[in-house]
Amino acid sequence: MNQHPEHNPAPEPDRLGPRPLRRPAVDPAQAAVFGRPPGVDSAFAHRNGNHPDPVLRSAPPPAAALTEAFSRPPENPDVLLQRPPGEQNGDERDDSPLWSAKGSDPWRDPGAGAMIGPPALDQPEPEVKEKPVRDSGQLLSVPELLFGRRVKTTALIILGVVVLVIGAAGGAVGWWIARTGNDLTSDVTLAEVQPNVERPPGSIADIAKRVAPSVVSIELRGSTSGTIGSGAVIDGQGYIVTNNHVIEPAAKDQSMKLAAVFQDGSRADAKIVGRDPKTDLAVIKVQVNNPTVLQFGNSDSLQVGDSVIAVGSPLGLSNTFTEGIVSALHRPRLVPGNGGDPPVAYDAIQTDASINKGNSGGPLVDATGALVGINSFIVSPTEEGGSIGLGFAIPANDARKIAQALIRDGQVKHAELGVNAVTDVSAESSQGARAANVAQDSAAQKAGIQEGDVIIKVGDRIVRNSAELTVAVRAHEIGAKVPVVLVRDGRELTIDVVLQSD
Numbered sequence: 470m471n472q473h474p475e476h477n478p479a480p481e482p483d484r485l486g487p488r489p490l491r492r493p494a495v496d497p498a499q500a501a502v503f504g505r506p507p508g509v510d511s512a513f514a515h516r517n518g519n520h521p522d523p524v525l526r527s528a529p530p531p532a533a534a535l536t537e538a539f540s541r542p543p544e545n546p547d548v549l550l551q552r553p554p555g556e557q558n559g560d561e562r563d564d565s566p567l568w569s570a571k572g573s574d575p576w577r578d579p580g581a582g583a584m585i586g587p588p589a590l591d592q593p594e595p596e597v598k599e600k601p602v603r604d605s606g607q608l609l610s611v612p613e614l615l616f617g618r619r620v621k622t623t624a625l626i627i628l629g630v631v632v633l634v635i636g637a638a639g640g641a642v643g644w645w646i647a648r649t650g651n652d653l654t655s656d657v658t659l660a661e662v663q664p665n666v667e668r669p670p671g672s673i674a675d676i677a678k679r680v681a682p683s684v685v686s687i688e689l690r691g692s693t694s695g696t697i698g699s700g701a702v703i704d705g706q707g708y709i710v711t712n713n714h715v716i717e718p719a720a721k722d723q724s725m726k727l728a729a730v731f732q733d734g735s736r737a738d739a740k741i742v743g744r745d746p747k748t749d750l751a752v753i754k755v756q757v758n759n760p761t762v763l764q765f766g767n768s769d770s771l772q773v774g775d776s777v778i779a780v781g782s783p784l785g786l787s788n789t790f791t792e793g794i795v796s797a798l799h800r801p802r803l804v805p806g807n808g809g810d811p812p813v814a815y816d817a818i819q820t821d822a823s824i825n826k827g828n829s830g831g832p833l834v835d836a837t838g839a840l841v842g843i844n845s846f847i848v849s850p851t852e853e854g855g856s857i858g859l860g861f862a863i864p865a866n867d868a869r870k871i872a873q874a875l876i877r878d879g880q881v882k883h884a885e886l887g888v889n890a891v892t893d894v895s896a897e898s899s900q901g902a903r904a905a906n907v908a909q910d911s912a913a914q915k916a917g918i919q920e921g922d923v924i925i926k927v928g929d930r931i932v933r934n935s936a937e938l939t940v941a942v943r944a945h946e947i948g949a950k951v952p953v954v955l956v957r958d959g960r961e962l963t964i965d966v967v968l969q970s971d
Contacts, residue, residue, distance in 0.1 A: 703762060712751065717746075727741070748867065
């Protein structure tokens with residue numbers, strides 16, 4: 470590489486060597502304030518007392534008392550205030566420090582080395598006797614565990630007997646106190662129940678008390694089966710009204726025993742007086758002295774919302790009272806008969822009083838305790854038949870008339886139209902009962918009713934289905950002339966019919 474001498478620069482100074490100290494110029498005003506006084510060339514004052522500052526040289530001497538107290542003795546100015554350790558002066562006592570004596574405490578010697586040694590006092594350590602070590606394989610017994618030492622078995626037995634005796638004595642004392650009372654608790658006052666609870670006339674309790682003696686449980690017992698129902702005593706001679714389906718097994722099987730059980734538990738054999746399968750009513754009789762009789766009420770005076778009470782033996786539970794209201798009136802019920810009996814039809818009282826199996830034949834009473842219906846039928850979504858608040862009772866006015874006929878004649882005759890009807894739902898006519906066929910020489914045939922006619926009214930009662938046609942006809946007496954409104958070929962006709970007996 471070529472170099473040109475005209476371009477060679479001057480050699481640079483050593484970058485690592487010391488560099489000259491460059492002090493900045495000092496302001497004369499600041500030097501006069503912060504600099505040393507004139508004549509002072511160091512930071513230490515002169516020891517001869519000739520201080521260059523005239524103010525300090527003119528300071529007054531210290532007080533004589535201070536000079537005498539803190540100055541060296543004037544007769545021997547070279548005496549030091551503290552003598553070296555171990556040095557004594559004449560008869561003066563030894564002022565050596567505590568740690569200079571023989572056997573000094575190293576914890577007090579500031580010059581002692583920092584170390585962990587034996588205790589400060591030279592005392593012999595007490596001799597510790599080692600306790601014998603228990604064999605690790607040996608277990609503690611129960612007495613040693615409970616009492617810390619071995620205890621004789623007999624002592625434990627005695628202790629257990631004492632504990633049992635004390636416990637038995639305490640239990641006996643507690644029992645005696647509970648039975649006889651204790652004077653220590655005589656100041657305790659417990660709340661007392663009012664002795665007389667008011668049950669005004671017309672209350673449920675009052676009705677139950679008056680009605681219960683006149684309600685019976687009807688039992689049927691056979692060799693292989695048995696049923697239970699309810700009934701109400703309606704006459705002082707022992708006549709009881711109930712449902713036909715309650716006593717029907719005994720009517721068809723003479724081997725079955727029929728009995729009535731009263732509120733007080735007394736039992737009496739019963740016999741069938743008469744039964745009416747078409748209205749599901751029957752009368753039986755028992756031999757009793759002076760029975761409590763249930764009075765009939767007027768079922769025609771009932772209104773929806775009136776309070777009613779169902780009484781009977783639901784599910785075999787005798788003397789059961791359930792309260793409800795009349796939820797509907799004139800609810801026609803048409804139920805197929807049992808064992809070849811004709812269909813059952815009656816103008817029912819609907820109630821939400823709880824009615825279950827066993828309530829059949831029992832009374833439905835009003836707020837005065839009068840009989841207004843005979844519980845007969847329930848609607849249930851299950852085959853077992855449980856109460857869902859839809860129960861039906863035969864009106865008491867109908868039951869009284871039929872019971873009187875059964876007691877008097879042993880049978881009942883009903884007014885009949887002579888038409889087999891079905892509910893009509895065709896679009897050509899209003900809803901009613903359509904005559905499927907007309908019986909020969911029946912009241913309907915004699916009046917001119919033809920097959921296919923739709924009956925929509927009997928007397929003053931509107932007919933909406935076949936069940937309502939039956940109850941509307943039976944509401945009249947045999948031989949009564951009743952106007953019947955029907956629809957034929959789209960035209961409405963009114964025909965007078967003289968009802969005949971069934």
